[in-house]
Amino acid sequence: MDSRVERHAELIVEHCVDIQETDDVYVSAPAAANDLVVALHAELGKRGANPLLSWRNSAASRAYHREMDAEEYALSEHSLAVMEEADALIAIRGDENTAETSDVPPENLSAAQRANQAVQEARPDRWVGTQYPTAGNAQKAEMSTEAYEEFVWTAVNKDWDEQYDHQEQLVELLDPAKEVRIRSGDTTDLTMSVAGMRAVNDDGRKNLPGGEVFTAPVPDSVEGHVTFDKPVLYMGREIQNASLEFEDGEVVDYAADQNEDALGAVLDTDEGARRLGELGIGMNRDIDRFTYNMLFDEKMGDTVHLAVGRAIDECVPDDADIEGNQSATHVDMIVDMSEDSVLEVDGDVVQRDGTFRFEDGF
Amino acid sequence: MDSRVERHAELIVEHCVDIQETDDVYVSAPAAANDLVVALHAELGKRGANPLLSWRNSAASRAYHREMDAEEYALSEHSLAVMEEADALIAIRGDENTAETSDVPPENLSAAQRANQAVQEARPDRWVGTQYPTAGNAQKAEMSTEAYEEFVWTAVNKDWDEQYDHQEQLVELLDPAKEVRIRSGDTTDLTMSVAGMRAVNDDGRKNLPGGEVFTAPVPDSVEGHVTFDKPVLYMGREIQNASLEFEDGEVVDYAADQNEDALGAVLDTDEGARRLGELGIGMNRDIDRFTYNMLFDEKMGDTVHLAVGRAIDECVPDDADIEGNQSATHVDMIVDMSEDSVLEVDGDVVQRDGTFRFEDGF
Numbered sequence: 001m002d003s004r005v006e007r008h009a010e011l012i013v014e015h016c017v018d019i020q021e022t023d024d025v026y027v028s029a030p031a032a033a034n035d036l037v038v039a040l041h042a043e044l045g046k047r048g049a050n051p052l053l054s055w056r057n058s059a060a061s062r063a064y065h066r067e068m069d070a071e072e073y074a075l076s077e078h079s080l081a082v083m084e085e086a087d088a089l090i091a092i093r094g095d096e097n098t099a100e101t102s103d104v105p106p107e108n109l110s111a112a113q114r115a116n117q118a119v120q121e122a123r124p125d126r127w128v129g130t131q132y133p134t135a136g137n138a139q140k141a142e143m144s145t146e147a148y149e150e151f152v153w154t155a156v157n158k159d160w161d162e163q164y165d166h167q168e169q170l171v172e173l174l175d176p177a178k179e180v181r182i183r184s185g186d187t188t189d190l191t192m193s194v195a196g197m198r199a200v201n202d203d204g205r206k207n208l209p210g211g212e213v214f215t216a217p218v219p220d221s222v223e224g225h226v227t228f229d230k231p232v233l234y235m236g237r238e239i240q241n242a243s244l245e246f247e248d249g250e251v252v253d254y255a256a257d258q259n260e261d262a263l264g265a266v267l268d269t270d271e272g273a274r275r276l277g278e279l280g281i282g283m284n285r286d287i288d289r290f291t292y293n294m295l296f297d298e299k300m301g302d303t304v305h306l307a308v309g310r311a312i313d314e315c316v317p318d319d320a321d322i323e324g325n326q327s328a329t330h331v332d333m334i335v336d337m338s339e340d341s342v343l344e345v346d347g348d349v350v351q352r353d354g355t356f357r358f359e360d361g362f
Numbered sequence: 363m364d365s366r367v368e369r370h371a372e373l374i375v376e377h378c379v380d381i382q383e384t385d386d387v388y389v390s391a392p393a394a395a396n397d398l399v400v401a402l403h404a405e406l407g408k409r410g411a412n413p414l415l416s417w418r419n420s421a422a423s424r425a426y427h428r429e430m431d432a433e434e435y436a437l438s439e440h441s442l443a444v445m446e447e448a449d450a451l452i453a454i455r456g457d458e459n460t461a462e463t464s465d466v467p468p469e470n471l472s473a474a475q476r477a478n479q480a481v482q483e484a485r486p487d488r489w490v491g492t493q494y495p496t497a498g499n500a501q502k503a504e505m506s507t508e509a510y511e512e513f514v515w516t517a518v519n520k521d522w523d524e525q526y527d528h529q530e531q532l533v534e535l536l537d538p539a540k541e542v543r544i545r546s547g548d549t550t551d552l553t554m555s556v557a558g559m560r561a562v563n564d565d566g567r568k569n570l571p572g573g574e575v576f577t578a579p580v581p582d583s584v585e586g587h588v589t590f591d592k593p594v595l596y597m598g599r600e601i602q603n604a605s606l607e608f609e610d611g612e613v614v615d616y617a618a619d620q621n622e623d624a625l626g627a628v629l630d631t632d633e634g635a636r637r638l639g640e641l642g643i644g645m646n647r648d649i650d651r652f653t654y655n656m657l658f659d660e661k662m663g664d665t666v667h668l669a670v671g672r673a674i675d676e677c678v679p680d681d682a683d684i685e686g687n688q689s690a691t692h693v694d695m696i697v698d699m700s701e702d703s704v705l706e707v708d709g710d711v712v713q714r715d716g717t718f719r720f721e722d723g724f
Contacts, residue, residue: 024440038421074384
């Protein structure tokens, strides 16, 4: 067994979801991630936990969704039950073919998400999403499988305490902030309120790798336009050059150079799918290239990302008179901030051309 | 896609578990069965059902059980919840390596079964166990993979109405019977009461392939000795020439030429593991060779099988003043009846040297 896989498994159970004896642990993984699944089960055995292993099978999903009608989707009571009873969720991704669901009607995938929103919401507090380096994801990244493995495990198996301290510098600026403005070239100028929302330091617990600071926009406050420089990979389709125009928080116009219908399907999922749920700022300098995989791309130091759809609960204080955006979907999209770009917090420049004010070279 | 796989998938959803719209269907399968899993998901989509796919991963199970202590096992609440909410269960087997769990302490596997007996008991009424023809199972059968595929799909994709009629001839003899006696060579002479129990016609619904008639012995009634001619494959171990001696229904002595400790672990699972839960009589003439796979071997025409452990609910009428055997385990063992053997029902010979009285050549 590759020692990098064993370290990955240890980090998951210790750092991410802190597994204890008799914890009911729900693991989902594709067949290609077999090594990590085996290493993880050894760790779960060492801790006396109870695993239940679900199989992420995109070919089976494709076959299923192609035969369904959009109006037929219903809540899976058994999927809900397992989520409700689980103490921790470990979701491992890894594609044999990142385009596997590219010939499924997007409205079916949206309908499936809507019908099973309660399953998503029942996710236990202790959860993590992580990545196994497959040949399919390496191909998408235009890397050899071996080079991609090294890329993934370097980003994953790092010193997360050190990363936490680095990110806390931005949390201290963003957490008390009222307004954020993002400008990039001629194509992006967007303002939003984050007043009352919590800025969260992602030190690799819920996402492994982690490496971002994220918060929730006040849903009605978003104004302006944004173009996403990097393609959005949504359920097997690449949405190129997506752009959104916001008024009073809502998308009033959208466009894309490729798969615009898929972007439309995302926005039509429900009412909340036309509003922003997340503003995230990438800070993981070990992720030094785009790999067309959101789990990594959104953590890059030279990027910010916005998600239409559901806000992340942690960002919305329970006791405040404020609500995060509600939706069955959550789709992240990236703005490259490396050139001709400025991130402002309450009128102060916090990042210029990808470099933070607390980094060398600002 | 191989049309035999598509036919297998159709039989499962139509004949075995009769899937209807919005049924919550729990599917478990190994990665090696991917083709059948994909075909099955297409069938579930056609019927508008909700699938949840669990991954049978024997390498992960091995890693887990090797790290556990026997006294640590606890009920998996999430595994129980999914079983309770499922409307139908489709369990697909298929081994990459039939010996994968051969170096796991057998007492751990027994402890795991005991701790999760409630999960097994919560299985929905609509369930089926079936087989995908893997290279590992082909190797165990001493067959090429292609020849084994043909063997499996011939046994599975058959005319089950015709098979039902054939078997009903034995049901009519066995259902009203009081006593059964099994004699084979010098090594087996066993009598048991089946009075009040129901003889069930297995026409490929809960097991695919099916092809047996089975009933439940009255737990305290079993007397005599039996030697099992075919090895019992129990959680990765081959128990050779197992023999059991019964008094008042209970095993009072046992032996095996190989892996006797695994046989002991089975019998020590709990009190009911020392009593018989099933008498089955194989009647599927398309299964014409032993393949060291109980799902098939127990259906052969020239065999009877006995299981220590749990009785099958269908055999025990609800309203009768009679109980089937209770246990967390159910392990089938086979007696070859092809030579020097007689099966008697209430003193009448029903099968001699493998041929039934209603077959040619009796």
